[in-house]
Amino acid sequence: MPRSPDELDEEERTRLRRAHIRLRNASTALEALTASPKQKGRWDPQVPTDEALDGARTELRTAWDAVWRLEAELLG
Numbered sequence: 001m002p003r004s005p006d007e008l009d010e011e012e013r014t015r016l017r018r019a020h021i022r023l024r025n026a027s028t029a030l031e032a033l034t035a036s037p038k039q040k041g042r043w044d045p046q047v048p049t050d051e052a053l054d055g056a057r058t059e060l061r062t063a064w065d066a067v068w069r070l071e072a073e074l075l076g
Contacts, residue, residue, distance in 0.1 A: 002076035023063040
């Protein structure tokens with residue numbers, strides 16, 4: 001039976017909050033590699049290496065999966 005977020009204890013809320021923070025950080029890291037704006041009068045962003053992109057994409061997918069696994073575990 002599904003649970004309400006109100007029913008989570010402090011440890012469960014902390015786990016869920018950390019999973020969301022990880023997802024947010026992974027998204028920000030990938031954005032920094034792929035969507036850095038060019039700024040007039042400043043340097044152009046360097047093209048990221050394939051390894052850096054692969055690592056960032058893998059972390060984003062892993063973090064996304066972890067959030068949904070945890071949501072299913074805690075909230076049903």
